[in-house]
Amino acid sequence: MAENEELQEKKKIKLLLSLMVVLLAIIVAIVIFYVRANQPMVQARKEAIAIAQKSAHLKSADHFYWFTRQKTYFSVTGKDDKGTEVAVIIPKSGEKITVLNQQDGITEAQARSTVAAAQPQDEVIKATLGLYEDRPVWEVMTKNSQKEVTYYLLSFDKGETIKEIQNV
DSSP: OHHHHHHHHHHHHHHHHHHHHHHHHHHHHHHHHHHHHHHHHHHHHHHHHHHHHHHHOEEEEEEEEEEESSSEEEEEEEEETTSOEEEEEEETTOOSOEEEEGGGSOOHHHHHHHHHHHOTTSEEEEEEEEEETTEEEEEEEEEOTTOOEEEEEEETTTOOEEEEEOOO
16 A cells, blocks of 8 residues: 555656646747847847937937837937937937937837826826927827727827828
């Protein structure tokens, strides 16, 4: 009888070890997937900051944005070498970089709060900075209770709604 109990105990240990190995394999797979999925974002951020440092004398980067509407832009906000709050908008091509003084426009927080005040029933998901029709804009994305997404394009300078793309 003791031999039977010992055999049962060994089976339990083997099962437990097998489960732990499977769980460990799943965790490793998730980590690898996460790292690979984020690699383009990490690389784009790194390159955008380097370009902003060179072209706009950016000394510190606060935020990075990946904006795709008509074209793709990478934007960085932060302080330049004079301590001025700036936003640098870089086209994916790397040509014609736009440098904005943050004091000349609204911030991400202001863009979010403008949309949240106008659409209190919707949840603000994210805001990104870019160019739309060669004009600096904040794109604010919201989601309603039916899980429908709406994009609001607000002018950088005044925070006025330029375009609204509803129920995506």
